[in-house]
Amino acid sequence: MFISWAAFVMEIRCDNSYLEMRLNMVEEPIKRRVKLIISYDGTNYCGWQVQINGITVEEVINRELSRMLGEDIAVIGASRTDSGVHALGNVAVFDTFSKIPPEKMCFALNQRLPDDIRIQDSCEVPLDFHPRYCDSTKTYEYKILNRRFDNPVMRLYTHFVYMPLDYEKMQEAAKYLVGEHDFKSFCSARTQVTDTVRTIYSLDVSKEDDIIKIRISGNGFLYNMVRIIVGTLIKVGLKVYPPEYVKEILEACDRNVAGPKAPAKGLTLIGIVYN
DSSP states (O other): OOOOHHHHHHHHHHHHHHHHHHHHHSOOOOOEEEEEEEEEOGGGSSOSSOBTTBOOHHHHHHHHHHHHHTSOOOOEESOOOOTTOEEEEEEEEEEEOOOSOGGGHHHHHHTTSOTTEEEEEEEEEOTTOOTTTSOEEEEEEEEEEESSSOOGGGTTTSEEEOSOOOHHHHHHHHGGGSEEEEOGGGSOTTOOOSOOEEEEEEEEEEEETTEEEEEEEESOOOTTHHHHHHHHHHHHHTTSSOTTHHHHHHHHTOGGGSOOOOOGGGEEEEEEEEO
């Protein structure tokens, strides 16, 4: 059948219009922000934050996410825990164009992570959600093994103190720290933060058998703040300081008058709740 030149050109134009329409129908990649709730045993890591002197939790998660998604992923963490500190519920977010449902990310990522890091949950959050800057309540717990001899099974997750601790005196001292205060005395001298005012919502000292637990919740914590508070409360428990001396430490705003920094291994980040 003979087709005129005009009809042929018109057919080509129609085909091109159809292809253009189909191309326009292809979905643009959608950027999503995914929140992860992460638990880890911090024993074998140089803390959370990426650094040059050793392997970190953040580095491992970045590496495995990048391999899994085929993108250059860099997570943003809520709490940059120190070397040896553990976590049950640290929070991190990352941006991705992946079509994997955000709630399924945890299952896929856990297949790739080492046994001492696990993602407990994953979900999509707004693109402007920031785990460090959004209002939140952070909770830490410190465990002290207070007995005659150390227990090898618990050596990586508790701080051993062989001298008897008066946990009731520690509990009394802890009450002075609850509320909004300038915690400069309980902050590492290396910190670059200028505002050292923080609010502690609760600070409880309890004892079960030979384990003393110190659980603290607040709107944020300075560098080494929880560990210095614990070290100070241990001094109270040993009756080196009277409970009321903690009030004087607060008022002094001087790191030199507070107790020592407790070892990292007894500390666990329990979780972060966003307001």
